[in-house]
Amino acid sequence: MSKLVLSIDCGTQSLKALTFDENGNLIDMCKVEYPQTYVSPKPGWAEQDLEVYETSLSKACRTLFERGRVRPEEILAISVTSQRDTCVFLAEDGRALKRAILWLDQRMAQYDAKLPLHFKIGFKIVGMEKAAMISSKKCKANWVRQNEPEIWKETHKFLLLSGWFNYLLTGKFVDSIASQIGHIPFNYKKQTWADPKMDFHPYLFPIDRNKLPELVPPGTVLGGLTREASKLTGLKEGTPVIASGSDKGCETLGAGCIEESMACASLGTTTTLQITSEKYLEPIKFMPSYPAVIPGKFNPEVEIFRGFWMVTWFKEQFAAVEAQIARERNVSTEEVLEELLLQTEPGSFGLILQPYWGAGLKQPEARGAIVGFGDVHNRAYLYRSIIEGLAYALRDAAEKIEKVSKTAIEKVVATGGGSRSNMVCQILSDVLNRKVLRTHVYEAAGLGSAIVSFCGLGFYKSFEEAISKMVRYVHECDPNPERTSLYEKLYQNVYKRLYPRLRPLYRAMQRITNYPEM
Secondary structure (H helix, E strand, O other), X not given: OOOEEEEEEEOOOEEEEEEEEOOOOEEEEEEEEOOOOOEOOOOOOOEEOHHHHHHHHHHHHHHHHHHOOOXXXXXXXXXXXXXXXXXXXXXXXXXXXXXXXXXXXOOOOOOOOOOOHHHHHHHHHHOOHHHHHHHHHHOHHHHHHHHOHHXXXXXXXXXXXXXXXXXXXXXXXXXXHHHOOOOOOEEOOOOEEOOOOXXXXXXXXXXXXXXXXXXXXXXXXXXXXXXXXXXHHOXXXXXXXXXXXXXXXHHHHHOOOOOOOEEEEEEOOOEEXXXXXXXXXXXXXXXXXXXXXXXXXXXXEEEEOOOOHHHHHHHHHHOHHHHHHHHHHOOOHHHHHHHHHHOOOOOHHHOEEEOOOOOOOOOOOOOOEEEXXXXXXXXXXXXXXXXXXXXXXXXXXXXXXXXXXXXXXXXXXXXXXXXXXXXXXXXXXXXXXXXXXXXXXXXXXHHHHHHHHHHHOOOOOOHHXXXXXXXXXXXXXXXXXXHHHHHHHHHHHHHHHHHHHHHHHHHHHHHHHOOOOO
């Protein structure tokens, strides 16, 4: 009889309940789309009612069990992997004091960090002053402290979304080390809460230690499912809840990328390129190397903030025809969009997209750009330019990671929604000039979380052994030399030059419109 675990994958647009066996087979899953991705009280703000996540969790689990392929009593453990840097404010009785503030939120706090003199001098010497200021302003706890002081005063626990799910399931304020990715007083090198005597993070993110959860290594049993959580999910009371990790970290694990020569390209709402390393590395200066789901290791990463969200943006703004065709055929809109890619030429006749639909730490004023329009271009080429632009950004990410790791990335494993497309994977391979692989399941984050559960339950002696049993590659793309040559010229001669030349204009736009918020 197969051994089963349940993975909860809470994303930006949906929540999934997935059951895996000890061989990495996805036995069944249920996906629940949120009524709306987020609430936006003001332009650039992004919030979500916690009730949406709670209701989606209940619906996903109960629908899964009602289908009958999986029974609640077969589930040996449950683990949660979730979106990163989404913040929750709870009162002492566990009540939500306000909607969760999502990672997408662009509001800015006032910079009021009270840094000791030695940190100020150190920042000035290494050129970190601006990066520190931006990070502090992006901290949602700082914004609430300044703008909603009554809520901050009543906040008993400040949690990332992963910690809130763990509280919902176990009644305990405890979270995984591998989920601590956000604007929080966390020491990424030591993988623990920061000590104000030794670390600057508590000054940029002044959150009292008693407001933060207890941290434990991935694979730790956090506790048993409470009676209330049992009623919510349909699972047995007392079912072990296991500390997992962030969605991107679990994807990297579920992709089998545990060496520096293999990178995970997560083609999701946020697109990232990530490796696993025993060393703390910063591919982008002052951007930390995140804690990996394998205890004690790191996930150096480069992020394209809005990433494959741009496909959703394209569908909403330009793909009404394809959406109608998809409804008539009873297929997804993405399947019809695949046909658009087949109708276009590599390089898009010089139509180049710079995918900065959301600004990053090093490009706070950045915006997206599309250059090179001509009368040959139509919606199909606009769509292709989005895919190629994201691939160029991942190529740039690979170069940044290789520079600090001193190790060539030989293979890339594509995960996330974008990896379902054969054409997307092939374009990625041609632009990167590397072999691109795909695993036997698209749900790599859920699989990674399941791997953690089985390791935590003692089924496998190591993560390496678990990966050898649970991860398989079923599709690969090799770069086409002719297309790779074309992309190389466009990447070196056009794409890499776009941002430096457009940056002064972006800064002017930001000054004039205060968007993105400064």
